[in-house]
Amino acid sequence: MNPKCCSNDKCSETGNSENSAVDAPDKHAKYAYLSEFRVPKMDCPAEERLIRMALETVEPGVLLQFDIPQRQVRVFHTVNANEIAPKMHSLGLGASLTKTGPVKREEVTQARQSTASGSQREGLILKWLLGINAVMFAVEFVTGWLAQSTGLIADSLDMFADAAVYGVALYAVGRSSKVQLNAAQLAGWLQLILAFGVISEVIRRYLFGSEPVSTLMLIMGAIALVANVICLSLIHQQKESGAHMKASWIFSANDVIANAGVILAGLLVTWTGSRYPDLVIGFIIGLVVLNGARRILQLKA
Template identity: 55%
Template sequence: MPPPTRSVFDIPKMDCPSEEGMVRMALQGVAGVTSLSFDLHRRQLTAVHQGPTDELLAHLQPLGLGTTLATSSPSGDAAAAAADPAGEARVLKQLLAINALMFVLEIGVGLWAQSTGLIADALDMFADAAVYGLALYAVGRSDALKARAAHLAGWLQLGLALLTLAEVLRRFVFGSEPVSALMMCMGGVALIANAACLILIARQRQAGAHMQASYIFSSSDVIANAGVILAGALVAWTGSRHPDLVIGLVITGVVMNGARRILRLR
């Protein structure tokens, strides 16, 4: 058997968990793929595989992420081809549980506190949980089932995003009284939850660059949590509901964009 090939792809529009999840699902059923490593800072994918590189490119280009082949060469690094699917699956299940629980908690507290920021952040938690859940569901299944699962999650995310957008507009027109203390407290809890996710991923860093990339993109959730906390502080300081509405719009826009990209998956 010839040595495996190490192919590096430039993916300019891959900059969040949704895009990485899409790429993973697109290549899940491709025979001969032994390792996928993601670098979201450089927006690159490194694949160790048997078989033609064109086959991988044919699965990636329909995603609409601007994928191009950077380099491709024989790989004699057996360690790069090694994978620990059991360990990674275990981490994914833990991440899924944390994000699902935080979605339920944040959506409840967000409605109680009349905070669109918390509601939108809960939606971001759901988006992450959907990506992790899809990664687990797709293992060993047909390409058709993977595509259907991806589209279902995309429609769910888009539907929730539109509901949140409607709620932001409703509160803008009819008014709201966001409770700043609850916003900051729940934002702090979400921050702790995301820190736990980062620690879990850090334990699997030695499994490969793709888990290091997961560590990097999970840290982006901390920005949303910090935004909610900042919005709560500004609400308390200014007595205005507008900071809460703004952060709600921003996070909702991010999730809608992720849903759009998932729905483009074929």
């Protein structure tokens, strides 16, 4: 028979003597009880984030474990089960409490370690992304300036925005969904500012002239494309783990598109001998960056 938490927050259970170590848990321990919920409509990480947001306001705080394929949520908590269940039911995901009762300390330790492991993976990925984009920004900006290419300059500023975003996302790892959303919003505003800066540079070079060097555009564009494909592959598995990681995914996807555009512009400059393909791709990258900022600012936790 499964242990049940009663409405007066006192728990009782029937069981054999070998379970006596968990029959009378310390009610003052942070995670003395475990409640398991079946959530039929939890079929993607978006529902996971919704549940995390709903339970963030529970005091004292809870520790969560998700099994999306099995549609199961495990909530480690104190004697506040009566506060948790209504919040789960209010989400409209069909949540039902399958069991609740005292929990062994070993299970809590394992859950903590699993959560910490996920945050460590996110942190490691973001450090790699931050390093790649910071280096590529410096290299591509200098190359773009020497090549008089608005496409490369625009792409390098996009890299700078990405590096800043990954730094902000790195700060948000392991923090609440609200903090993650605020980090994503900050990144979105930064990208919005840089988008307008890119478009302004295109207009300036259109008015005052430029002579882009197609060879440098092609070489640098190809290098940047490889770098961003690596970034995209690194972040793919973690893109749904929070708004901060979703923003990082959007940035990297935009970069791959921009790099392909720079390569195309380099080919057209070589073929036509005109500077206009470079100006056009620089303007388009500016619009892509602007759209990425819009998408990020619309993210929900």
